[in-house]
Structure formats: structure tokens, C-alpha cells
Amino acid sequence: MRPILPALAALVALALATPAVAADKPSAPHAATLAKVNGIAIPQTRFDEALATARARGASDSPELRANLKNQLIAQEVFRQEAVKRKLQNDPQVLAARDAAMIQRFLQLNVHPAPVAEDAVRSRFDAIITTLGPTEYRARIIAVADESKAREVTDALKAGSADFATLARQHSLLANAQRGGELDWTSFPLPPVEGQTQRLPLPFAQTLTGLKPGTVSGPVAYQGRIFLIQLEEARPTKVPNYNDVKATLRQALEAQALERATAQFVTGLISAAKIEQ
Known part of the structure; x- marks a missing residue:
């Protein structure tokens, strides 16, 4: 039974993050009418809800917006009537969509997260700031299978036959090889300590702190591979x-x-x- 919990949890989260689809319901006998399509009234309240939703999403209230919303609601009613003529109200996909909308609304009404103070x-914010150090580093990295390959790459760098990024694309075994081995900016407290290096392996963090911008490290052994690290840039941490x-x-x-x-x-x-x- 346990695997059901994550699936339902994901469903609840998705439903709460998605605006509910308004269900069709008959208008009150004397409710204001936005328009009529083949004698069927579109209640003004539906327009008011659409306008409120648009404004909540950042749209500015204007005659153009109101006209567009009105036209959309009229078009929707035209489509709905045509769908009913073709008896699509009994189509399995329509029934499934209606069930999904009902479930979504149920979840929105019943899951109440605690407010965030x-x-x-x-x-x-303060906890995140404590994970930063005085310096930010931007680096590139190459991973190869053995020391022989590492020497080959190092010799190519020394000879100037290719730059570090090009050699990363040609030789690195990492997923970022096509980005020239580029790593994101990172910062961590000094001296580097295991578990406090922003998920950068500790040997890499220790190596970075000893490099000057533009220089390349010697071979760094880690988890059965050999790594070369280039520090491209260092700057004071931007908090x-x-x-x-x-x-x-x-x-x-x-x-x-x-x-x-x-x-x-x-x-x-x-x-x-x-x-x-």
C-alpha cells in the first residue's frame, strides 16, 4: 500500500497548483446575463470570475480585456452547444476530464497548508547565507579514465594545441562535456569541510581554493577517475x-x-x- 501514498501526494500537489475548471451550473432565475447563445444565458458571474482570474495573473483591466473575455465565453458556449448536439457529454474522455475536475476541486477544498510566517x-534566508564563503568560484572540469589520459590532456594544454573547454568537449566523461566542462558559480565556507561545499566533492573544493584564475590543477583522483580542474574566475561572494x-x-x-x-x-x-x- 505504501507506493500509493507518493502517487496520491503528487496528485494533490498538482491539483492544488492548477486553477480549477469552473463547472457548468444553471444560473439563478434572475441572475444578470452577459449574453445569450441560441437562447441559453451566459451568467454575468462567469465573466466576473474570468476577469478576476485574468487580473490575478497580472492582466490590466481594460475595455480590450473585457471584450476579449466576453468573446471567449461566447465562443465557449457555442462550442459547448455543438458538443452536446454530437452527444460528446457521454464521451469517455469528457467523462474522465469531468472526474478530474471534480477531484481537483475536492482537493483544493480539503488540503490546507499551514501559512508561512x-x-x-x-x-x-539566514540559513542559506551561512552556507556561503567569502569567495565565489567559476571553474571548468575534465574527467578521464586514467592517469595516462590525464597526461595526454595536460600535454595538449601545455603545448597550446587546444584550450581547456575544447579539451573537455573532446575528452571529458562528464555530462557537462559539451559545455566545455563548465560548472556553475559556487561558494562555500573556508577552509572547505565535508558536507559544506555546496555538493561539490571535497577534493575539488580544496583544489579550487589553491588555484589562481586561469590556472589548471594537477590530476585529482576521485571515485575511480582522474580530474583536471581549471579556475576561470574568482570574485567576492555576492550576497x-x-x-x-x-x-x-x-x-x-x-x-x-x-x-x-x-x-x-x-x-x-x-x-x-x-x-x-
């Missing part, structure tokens, strides 16, 4: 302003809160359900 966002990143951090913490709420909700569903496999 400003203090939690600030604490997360981001809290106000510039707090929205992104909040989103990450909200996603984590959603995962926790999802796990709790899914566990309850599973425990109450009779599941036969």
Missing part, C-alpha cells in the same frame, strides 16, 4: 538582498508546507479506504 522566511529573494524563498517554504499537508491528508484517505490489489 515572515520569521520562517527570514530564518531560511543577495533579502527583499529581492524573499518572495522566492516564501514560495519554496509554501511548497514544503503543501507537501506536509498533502502527506497528512493522503494518509487519512488511505487509512479510511478499502483498497484491494
Whole structure:
């Protein structure tokens, strides 16, 4: 039964991240009408909901926006009526989509993540800053199978027959070979300590700190391969302003809160359900 939990958790997260599709429902007898298509009224409330959604996504309220939304709703009603004429309301794909929309709405109404406090966002920011060191490094790396190949690459560098990036494309066994062995900017506290090097292997971090920009390391043995490392650039670490990143951090913490709420909700569903496999 345990494998069901991750699948349902993913379903809940997806549903909560996706706007629900409004279900067709009859309008109240005296509800305001946006327009009529073949005598069928489109309620004004549907337009109001569409306008609110558009504005929430950053659109500016304007006559053009309102006209476009109205035309879209009219077109949707035309399409819906034509689909009904062809009895597509009983089509398996339509029924499946309707079930999916119903499930999605159910999940949105029942999974309630805990709100993220400003203090939690600030604490997360401070924790990230402590993982940085005084210097940022940008490097390239080549991985080869043995010392003989490493000497071949080193000799080519010394002879000037090719630059480091070209040799990485030609010889490196790593996935970033086609990017010339390029690594992202990284920073870590000094001296480098295992587990505190931004997932960079400790021997690589130790090697970087001993290089000057433009220089290449000697062979570095690691996990059965031989590595050559070039330090391209070093600079003082750029610490981001809290106000510039707090929205992104909040989103990450909200996603984590959603995962926790999802796990709790899914566990309850599973425990109450009779599941036969």
C-alpha cells in the first residue's frame, strides 16, 4: 500500500497548483446575463470570475480585456452547444476530464497548508547565507579514465594545441562535456569541510581554493577517475538582498508546507479506504 501514498501526494500537489475548471451550473432565475447563445444565458458571474482570474495573473483591466473575455465565453458556449448536439457529454474522455475536475476541486477544498510566517522566511534566508564563503568560484572540469589520459590532456594544454573547454568537449566523461566542462558559480565556507561545499566533492573544493584564475590543477583522483580542474574566475561572494529573494524563498517554504499537508491528508484517505490489489 505504501507506493500509493507518493502517487496520491503528487496528485494533490498538482491539483492544488492548477486553477480549477469552473463547472457548468444553471444560473439563478434572475441572475444578470452577459449574453445569450441560441437562447441559453451566459451568467454575468462567469465573466466576473474570468476577469478576476485574468487580473490575478497580472492582466490590466481594460475595455480590450473585457471584450476579449466576453468573446471567449461566447465562443465557449457555442462550442459547448455543438458538443452536446454530437452527444460528446457521454464521451469517455469528457467523462474522465469531468472526474478530474471534480477531484481537483475536492482537493483544493480539503488540503490546507499551514501559512508561512515572515520569521520562517527570514530564518531560511539566514540559513542559506551561512552556507556561503567569502569567495565565489567559476571553474571548468575534465574527467578521464586514467592517469595516462590525464597526461595526454595536460600535454595538449601545455603545448597550446587546444584550450581547456575544447579539451573537455573532446575528452571529458562528464555530462557537462559539451559545455566545455563548465560548472556553475559556487561558494562555500573556508577552509572547505565535508558536507559544506555546496555538493561539490571535497577534493575539488580544496583544489579550487589553491588555484589562481586561469590556472589548471594537477590530476585529482576521485571515485575511480582522474580530474583536471581549471579556475576561470574568482570574485567576492555576492550576497543577495533579502527583499529581492524573499518572495522566492516564501514560495519554496509554501511548497514544503503543501507537501506536509498533502502527506497528512493522503494518509487519512488511505487509512479510511478499502483498497484491494
